[in-house]
Amino acid sequence: ASDLLRQTLGSSQKKKKIAVMTSGGDSPGMNAAVRAVVRTGIHFGCDVFAVYEGYEGLLRGGKYLKKMAWEDVRGWLSEGGTLIGTARSMEFKKREGRRQAAGNLIAQGIDALIVCGGDGSLTGADLFRHEWPTLVEELVAEGRFTEDEVAPFKNLSIVGLVGSIDNDMSGTDSTIGAYSALERICEMVDYIDATAKSHSRAFVVEVMGRHCGWLALMAGIATGADYIFIPERAVPHGKWQDELKEVCQRHRDKGRRNNTIIVAEGALDDQLNPVTANDVKDALVDLGLDTKVTILGHVQRGGTAVAHDRWLATLQGVDAVKAVLEFTPETPSPLIGILENKIIRMPLVESVKLTKSVATAIESKDFDKAISLRDTEFIELYENFLSTTVKDDGSEFLPKSDRLNIGVVHVGAPSAALNAATRAATLYCLSHGHKPYAIMNGFSGLIQTGEVKELSWIDVENWHNLGGSEIGTNRSVASEDLGTIAYYFQKNKLDGLIILGGFEGFRSLKQLRDGRTQHPIFNIPMCLIPATVSNNVPGTEYSLGVDTCLNALVNYTDDIKQSASATRRRVFVCEVQGGHSGYIASFTGLITGAVSVYTPEKKIDLASIREDITLLKENFRHDKGENRNGKLLVRNEQASSVYSTQLLADIISEASKGKFGVRTAIPGHVQQGGVPSSKDRVTASRFAVKCIKFIEQWNKKNEASPNTDAKVLRFKFDTHGEKVPTVEHEDDSAAVICVNGSHVSFKPIANLWENETNVELRKGHEVHWAEYNKIGDILSGRLKLRAEV
Ligand code: ATP
Numbered sequence: 103a104s105d106l107l108r109q110t111l112g113s114s115q116k117k118k119k120i121a122v123m124t125s126g127g128d129s130p131g132m133n134a135a136v137r138a139v140v141r142t143g144i145h146f147g148c149d150v151f152a153v154y155e156g157y158e159g160l161l162r163g164g165k166y167l168k169k170m171a172w173e174d175v176r177g178w179l180s181e182g183g184t185l186i187g188t189a190r191s192m193e194f195k196k197r198e199g200r201r202q203a204a205g206n207l208i209a210q211g212i213d214a215l216i217v218c219g220g221d222g223s224l225t226g227a228d229l230f231r232h233e234w235p236t237l238v239e240e241l242v243a244e245g246r247f248t249e250d251e252v253a254p255f256k257n258l259s260i261v262g263l264v265g266s267i268d269n270d271m272s273g274t275d276s277t278i279g280a281y282s283a284l285e286r287i288c289e290m291v292d293y294i295d296a297t298a299k300s301h302s303r304a305f306v307v308e309v310m311g312r313h314c315g316w317l318a319l320m321a322g323i324a325t326g327a328d329y330i331f332i333p334e335r336a337v338p339h340g341k342w343q344d345e346l347k348e349v350c351q352r353h354r355d356k357g358r359r360n361n362t363i364i365v366a367e368g369a370l371d372d373q374l375n376p377v378t379a380n381d382v383k384d385a386l387v388d389l390g391l392d393t394k395v396t397i398l399g400h401v402q403r404g405g406t407a408v409a410h411d412r413w414l415a416t417l418q419g420v421d422a423v424k425a426v427l428e429f430t431p432e433t434p435s436p437l438i439g440i441l442e443n444k445i446i447r448m449p450l451v452e453s454v455k456l457t458k459s460v461a462t463a464i465e466s467k468d469f470d471k472a473i474s475l476r477d478t479e480f481i482e483l484y485e486n487f488l489s490t491t492v493k494d495d496g497s498e499f500l501p502k503s504d505r506l507n508i509g510v511v512h513v514g515a516p517s518a519a520l521n522a523a524t525r526a527a528t529l530y531c532l533s534h535g536h537k538p539y540a541i542m543n544g545f546s547g548l549i550q551t552g553e554v555k556e557l558s559w560i561d562v563e564n565w566h567n568l569g570g571s572e573i574g575t576n577r578s579v580a581s582e583d584l585g586t587i588a589y590y591f592q593k594n595k596l597d598g599l600i601i602l603g604g605f606e607g608f609r610s611l612k613q614l615r616d617g618r619t620q621h622p623i624f625n626i627p628m629c630l631i632p633a634t635v636s637n638n639v640p641g642t643e644y645s646l647g648v649d650t651c652l653n654a655l656v657n658y659t660d661d662i663k664q665s666a667s668a669t670r671r672r673v674f675v676c677e678v679q680g681g682h683s684g685y686i687a688s689f690t691g692l693i694t695g696a697v698s699v700y701t702p703e704k705k706i707d708l709a710s711i712r713e714d715i716t717l718l719k720e721n722f723r724h725d726k727g728e729n730r731n732g733k734l735l736v737r738n739e740q741a742s743s744v745y746s747t748q749l750l751a752d753i754i755s756e757a758s759k760g761k762f763g764v765r766t767a768i769p770g771h772v773q774q775g776g777v778p779s780s781k782d783r784v785t786a787s788r789f790a791v792k793c794i795k796f797i798e799q800w801n802k803k804n805e806a807s808p809n810t811d812a813k814v815l816r817f818k819f820d821t822h823g824e825k826v827p828t829v830e831h832e833d834d835s836a837a838v839i840c841v842n843g844s845h846v847s848f849k850p851i852a853n854l855w856e857n858e859t860n861v862e863l864r865k866g867h868e869v870h871w872a873e874y875n876k877i878g879d880i881l882s883g884r885l886k887l888r889a890e891v
Contacts, residue, residue, distance in 0.1 A: 116254055118146075119212040120426055121167065123153035123160065124184040125219035125226075128403060129265045129279025131411030132184040134693075135218050137175040138419025141881045144172055146427060151212060155187040156219070157194035157226065163206030172883065179416075179695050180660045182406045184265075188219070197237075200230050204237040204258075205246050213255045214426045216419075218263040218278065221271065221454045227260045228435050228450055234258040259429035261422045262437040262450045263415075267403055270314035272456035273448045274439030275479060278418065281410040281781050283310065283402040284320050285653075288780040290398055291325040291362060292567050298360035304350065304391040308379040310402050311366035313461045316480065317402070318366035323487050324783040326525070326566035327362040328353050330487065331369035331377050333464055334472040339373040343385040349492055350389060357560040361391065372467060406660065409652035410781055412693040413874075417445050420877055441844035443643045483784065486791045490529035494559055500535030506597040506801055508794065509554070511541040512575035513603030513610055517633050517647025518778035520602050521565035521572050523786035527600055528562045530791045534798070539594055544576025545610060549583045554594050566783055569650075569776050575603070580610035580617070587614075588621035598627045598797030600790070604634025604645065605681075605864040608838065611851045615836035627800035627835040629793045629848060631786075635773055638683035640866030641854040642840035646786050650779040651679070652689055658769045659694045663732045671722055671762040672732045673754060677747040679773050680738045682863040686773075687738035688871050692878040696734040697721070699878060700741040700750075703869050711750065715757045717884060722762050733762075789839050796848055800835045 122139040124132045136152060143150035151167045152174075153159045159166030168174075178185060193199035207213065217227040238252050264271045269280035287309050298305050311317045315332020322330035328350050331337065337345075350361045363386070369377040379395045386393040407415070418438040425436050425447060437450040456475060463472040473481060508531055510524050524540065531538040542553040555561075555573070565572055580587055591599075599614070601607045611630045618624045632639035633646035655678060662674050676696075680686040684701025691699035698714045700706050718733060735754075737747050745753075747766050755764035778786070837848035858866050879885045 118148040118214065118427065119151065119210065120148050120214040120216060120423065121151040121153050121207065121212045122216045123156055123218070124186055124188045124265060125156040125217055125223035126188060126190065127220060127266065128184045128188050129267045129277070130182050130282035130403070130405060130407035131278040131415035132218055132265045133178040133181045134407060134412045134415035135263050135265065135278055135419040136184070136186060137178040138416045138881060139216050139423055140170045140175045141172060141883075142420045142423040145880050145886065146423060148423070151210060152186045156189040156223070157191035157203065158189040159187070160203040160206060161191065161193050161199055163209065167206060167210055167212075172886065179412055179693060180406050180656070180663070182404060194226055197233070200233060201237045201240055203230070204234060205241050207258075208238070208241070208247060208252060208255050211255075213257065214259040214261075214429070216261045216263065216422045216426065218265040220264070220266040220268075221457050224262040224264070224437065224450055225454050227262060228454070231258045231260040231435055257431045259426050260435040260450070261425045261429075262435065263418050263422055264437065264439070267317070268311050268314045269316040270457060270460075271437070271439070271453055272460070272475065272477070273437070273453045274446075275441055275477065276410070276414060278411055278415045279407070280316065282405065282408045284317055284324070284780040285408045286402050286405060287317060287321045287398060288324045288567070288783070290396070290401065291321065292777065294396060295325070295360060295362070298362070301392060302359045304361035304363065304386045304393040306363045306365060306379045306382045306386070306393060306395045308365045308367055308395070308397040310398075312368040313464065314368075315366045318364045318369075319480070319484055319487060320780065320784050322364045322491070323483060323787050324566060324780045325362055325364070326564065327364045328491060329363045331363070331365045331382065333366055333368040333370055334460065334469065334476060335484065336370045336372040336374070336464070336467070336469050337377060339371040339375065342371060342377070343388070345492075346382070346385055347389045350386065350391065352494070356563075358563055361386070370464065372469065374465070374467065408779065409656045409693055410649060412656060413689060414440060416692060416881065417874075417877065420881075421445050421447070442841050442846060444843040446844065479788075483788060486526070486530070486787060489533045489791070490526055490787065493533045494529060496533045496535040504535070504801075506536040506797065507539060507595050508536050508598045508600065508797055509539045509541050509591070509594065509596045510573070510600045510602065511544060511548070512571045512573055513544050513579070513601055513607035514575060514577055514634060515604065515774060516569070516571045516575055517604070517635050517645070517774055518569050518650035518776065519646040519782035519786040520575065520633055521568045521570070522778055522783045523602055523631055523633065523646060523790040524573060525562040525565035526787035526790035527794055528557045529559065530794050532559055534794070536794070539596065540573040543574035544578055545580045545587060546576045546578035546582060547574055548590055549586045552590050552593075554590060567777050569778060577606055579606050579613060581613040584613065584617045584621060588617070588623050591623045591626075596626060597801055599629070600793045600797075601628065601630045602633045602646070603630065604632065604636060605638055607633070608639050608851070611836055611838070612855045615833070615851055627797045629796055629836070630838045630851070631789045631793060632838065635679055635686060636681040636683045637685040638681055638865035639838065640858040640860075641838055641849045642842065643870045644785075644841040646782055646789070647774070647778075648686070649781040649785075650776065651686060651773045652693065653779050654772050654776060655686070655690045655769065656693055658767070658772065659690070659734060662767050663734065673718060673735065673762055673764045674732060674767045675735045675737055675747050675751045675754070675764065676767045676769070677737050677739055678769070680740070681865070682740050683865045684738050684741070684869070685871050687736050687741070688875050688878065691736045691882070692874050694734055694736070695882050696736045696878065697882050697884060698735045699875060700735070700737040701875075702738055702740050702863075704875070706742040706745045706750070711745070711753060715754055718754065718758070719761065721883075792839060792846070796837070
């Protein structure tokens with residue numbers, strides 16, 4: 103606790119009292135945020151109060167401000183909605199209401215408020231902070247408090263967390279609840295697809311998003327929709343029907359049996375007339391399509407939070423408490439956000455202002471401005487959607503010399519989203535005039551059969567939600583026979599290669615790059631999209647398939663914990679995959695509230711097992727049967743060659759002396775397969791397009807375009823007619839697409855292999871998730887119990 107605590111409390115030693123509330127529309131993950139705030143606050147020596155029923159509760163005070171104990175938030179990670187309630191309060195919009203609320207906070211000694219809500223709630227919170235000193239003066243003037251009583255509460259600290267399914271806040275990649283809503287939408291559209299295909303129907307699906315098209319756009323990408331309507335990109339009045347019909351007809355002509363159109367509830371035409379699902383239906387009926395409308399409504403808000411929202415809310419809740427403790431009267435109110443993989447703080451007022459300016463731009467018909475105010479990822483994905491769906495044959499736009507043959511190969515164990523990435527790469531290639539080729543059944547498939555298949559639009563059309571690998575994958579690496587691989591690369595005249603895979607894919611990329619001296623055909627741009635549930639590819643913090651795997655694990659552990667509610671006093675030792683990388687185990691521990699996580703990075707020994715037993719006994723000692731959630735220990739499959747999952751369970755069971763039961767739980771291959779999560783589908787599409795652009799850039803024969811600092815690999819042809827590179831930076835042209843903190847970049851394999859790879863253990867040197875183990879230990883109570891026993 104304590105450096106931060108000592109710093110914050112300084113000499114005054116006033117116990118910090120923090121209130122946390124949820125406000126506005128509910129969203130999945132809000133409970134995880136409240137849990138994280140309560141437990142982190144207690145860990146740092148603060149009192150934490152939950153405000154029930156949003157600002158309404160703040161106004162009412164009394165029992166609506168409840169001091170929370172550690173146990174009060176047990177099991178909240180797996181609960182949907184918000185357990186402390188939310189409300190819309192007209193009274194809080196009035197100054198008298200806010201004065202009343204300030205009085206209720208001071209009465210409890212609280213001068214810090216963490217608000218999880220949408221832009222309205224956060225605007226209210228910041229206003230409250232600015233008015234606070236004068237509200238306090240008025241409370242003294244009214245006689246509710248004396249000067250001495252209010253003296254310690256001169257300022258109010260406000261920290262915002264964005265809880266919103268719309269993902270409409272500027273400056274952050276995702277808001278708490280958005281990916282859960284997207285997941286619900288994709289599940290529903292997947293269900294609809296089956297019946298639509300059976301009857302050869304078109305479906306128009308309306309999703310939420312009054313001013314923000316994020317859900318509609320992402321759902322469009324993730325479900326392979328034909329067309330989307332979003333508020334930021336108004337369609338031409340009276341004319342939009344033509345393009346819609348043209349696109350749907352074109353897709354039908356290519357052999358598609360169904361059409362999916364996603365309409366955001368706030369979709370507009372450029373005269374600001376709403377474009378409703380029924381308007382879209384009318385246009386499709388006019389085209390002669392049997393068309394149905396489905397309005398998803400509140401299903402989108404429902405259910406439990408997906409893994410992404412559980413860790414996002416947890417990490418942001420932890421950071422919100424830290425922000426409160428670091429607050430000074432001069433600090434602008436911070437809003438906790440995320441960029442790629444990095445939790446960030448941004449000024450609340452500016453973010454809210456920017457968010458509101460999107461709605462203003464739409465109202466004034468400035469749609470270019472509206473879309474430009476969205477973050478770069480939104481714009482990039484919108485353009486990708488157009489490139490992979492609305493336009494789909496670019497061959498006539500591209501000079502023949504710039505058309506490329508691009509190969510895709512899958513290497514290693516299957517993970518979700520291999521097909522989604524291949525689909526996006528194929529569609530983007532086709533829309534840009536390139537030819538996509540699938541190398542069938544991995545490198546050994548190529549070596550043995552030479553099978554390389556040119557992919558067409560209809561081949562990949564329904565791959566967006568298929569788990570596994572439609573082009574086949576294989577664990578063998580390229581070095582098995584580089585000569586034969588070179589022969590087939592030459593035969594198919596490949597100008598670029600995308601490898602999708604884990605460590606074997608990484609190794610193969612290195613081998614192909616090393617093979618350039620012997621086989622000049624490998625002097626083509628090549629890139630790896632890390633795709634493995636183990637997330638063990640060096641140099642990056644993110645692999646495709648991880649999100650699907652974590653979702654499978656939270657669903658699995660929610661279920662087994664549920665089974666514990668019948669028997670009570672049950673401990674599960676859950677074994678997860680990950681090879682020699684403890685990433686999945688650590689993250690599963692963090693988002694399921696596991697008591698202990700065993701990873702290869704932190705070996706299991708007798709001392710740690712003994713500590714676990716003590717902690718578990720302590721945990722169950724005061725339990726009178728009200729602990730309905732069971733206890734979870736997560737063990738990575740390679741955490742120890744001696745202490746197997748069963749042995750651990752047996753040792754703990756033996757030591758429990760019948761006080762609690764212990765079971766093993768091994769989800770196995772469920773973690774690799776199944777339907778890819780919506781986040782994996784969208785990321786797959788985004789990374790695949792980035793890789794094609796990477797290949798295009800390296801193949802450009804002229805100078806690098808002014809908008810990019812990418813070095814251009816220029817080729818010349820040697821006496822044998824072989825392509826050879828003419829610049830010394832050719833190493834940069836064999837690279838891995840990596841996420842590091844808030845950055846996405848292509849890192850050269852040669853450098854990664856040399857400096858960041860532990861070849862023996864098949865992973866990177868850096869344990870980029872180490873901090874999450876510490877946070878997991880705080881929130882699960884392990885550190886607290888360790889201090890107590
Ligand atoms: P959602 O995105 O789900 O709509 P939101 O937080 O934007 O969430 P709102 O209904 O706009 O939802 O706001 C929730 C509550 O926040 C309001 O009922 C009100 O009590 C308070 N609030 C909103 N705007 C203000 C404001 N300008 N001044 C004071 N309080 C406000």
